[in-house]
Amino acid sequence: MDALLSCLLLLVILAASLFLVSRAKKHNTGSGSSKLPPGTTGWPLVGESMKFVMLGPEKYISGRMKDCSPDVFRTSLLGETMAVFCGPAGDKFLFSNDNKLATSWLPLSIKKALVFPDFVDNSVKDIAALKRNFMHEILKPDALRHYIPIMDSMARQHIEADWSPRKEIKVLPLSKKYTFDLACRLFLNIEDPEDIKRLSDPFSRVISGLFSVPVAAYSGAIKGGKMVRDELLSIIRRRAKQLSENKDMVATDLLSRMLLAVDQENDKLMNEMEISNNVIGLLVASYSCTASPYLSREQMEIAKAKGPGELLNWEDIEKMKYSWDVVREALRLTPPAQGSFREAKTDFTYAGFTIPKGWKVSGD
Known part of the structure; x- marks a missing residue:
């Protein structure tokens, strides 16, 4: 009897897994003229979360950009179907359309760790x-x-x-x-x-x-x-x-x-x-x-002009024009957007691909 119940349980799990896989594949193919970003959703329920953690964000994303698309790719992280936007252009698109095409969102697992239990079900x-x-x-x-x-x-x-x-x-x-x-x-x-x-x-x-x-x-x-x-x-x-x-x-x-x-x-x-x-x-x-910190010639010149123990002021900051250019270029190449999640408010397109409403999106 116990053996029969075990077999039935395995069959139920197998059937559920096959159903989820077929449903994911059907969803991934899209419909009509919609062209979803290339990628894979990984294992049922687990998705690619384990691979993401084991490889690390940089190695995982660079691999997906090479195998799928350098602009945007589809994956499944933290139990959600997600579109990851790549490079400075992708991050700029997300930030410039914040609250227009997508709104702030946090995975349940992160909210459970950070906020009080009374607020876990609240939106960001x-x-x-x-x-x-x-x-x-x-x-x-x-x-x-x-x-x-x-x-x-x-x-x-x-x-x-x-x-x-x-x-x-x-x-x-x-x-x-x-x-x-x-x-x-x-x-x-x-x-x-x-x-x-x-x-x-x-x-x-x-x-x-x-x-x-x-x-x-x-x-x-x-x-x-x-x-x-x-x-x-x-x-x-x-x-x-x-x-x-x-x-x-x-x-x-x-x-x-x-x-x-x-x-x-x-x-x-x-x-x-x-x-x-x-x-x-x-x-x-x-x-x-x-x-990452850095030191430039103009900062050294400002430091030499200061008296012993004299602190920086706003006028000193305004003189750091070259330093500000370096900061902006560093932010353009590597924006601090990793781990910043959003949810698509409506269907929209990017780089020729359709991002459906309800999908979660993130910068690289």
């Missing part, structure tokens, strides 16, 4: 604070002028503490550490190394485990995410208490502005979990989009 638009007016205020030139000396001072401290004492350095991890420390300072007004460490250690677990195949690594990301949220809630509550006790306190950092800001749509203050979710999103961006 409902979670994000970037739509709120005060975010534009904090990025105005007047606000940026205030950030320049802070960034310069922190860069000097960072080089003196983490770079100068070492004979050999690993640039990328140290650059990520600097940008995370800077994000904590500008977004949360946190400077104490121990306070930052209580955020950065579990945060590293989250980032490293988000796209991992081993269950243990993803479980670590879930646990790390809870630790980050708990620490942020503690920071938020302390800051809220400071603001309530000191009515004259100037809100220069993002966290304080969030605590005081009123939701224009609902005419209410943002709650602690909403603030935490948004801060986590900004920390992810600061941690994942670190650019």
Whole structure:
């Protein structure tokens, strides 16, 4: 009897797999004049997620560009049919049509690791604070002028503490550490190394485990995410208490502005979990989009013109025209779009291929 049940179970699994494969193939062929991007959806349910992780993003994408198309290819990642746009032209197309042809989207697995359980089923638009007016205020030139000396001072401290004492350095991890420390300072007004460490250690677990195949690594990301949220809630509550006790306190950092800001749509203050979710999103961006540092002649000339201990200011930044050209070219060649997901709002075409409504899209 047990043997019969086992055989029946295997037949059911085989039939379901064949059904899913045939359905995927039928969907991949398209209909009418529609021409879907070339590619493969891999195994049923699993897709190509394991291959993506095992090869790494760069090797996986370069292989698909060679085998399928240098413009856009089809795959299945994180349980979703996905179109991956390739190269600077593909990334430019996605960014220039943001919220027109596609809207922000996050896989369920990522949302479970990053945001509070109450918000897992919410859309990215409902979670994000970037739509709120005060975010534009904090990025105005007047606000940026205030950030320049802070960034310069922190860069000097960072080089003196983490770079100068070492004979050999690993640039990328140290650059990520600097940008995370800077994000904590500008977004949360946190400077104490121990306070930052209580955020950065579990945060590293989250980032490293988000796209991992081993269950243990993803479980670590879930646990790390809870630790980050708990620490942020503690920071938020302390800051809220400071603001309530000191009515004259100037809100220069993002966290304080969030605590005081009123939701224009609902005419209410943002709650602690909403603030935490948004801060986590900004920390992810600061941690994942670190650019490679460089030094040019014009920067050396600016440094020579400064007095001992004199910090950079906005006028110094405006002189860095060649440096800005280098940054823009670096962003054109390698945009910080990897891991940025969207969902097609309507059928649209790119490079002669049709992207159906509902498909998930991503830059390379």
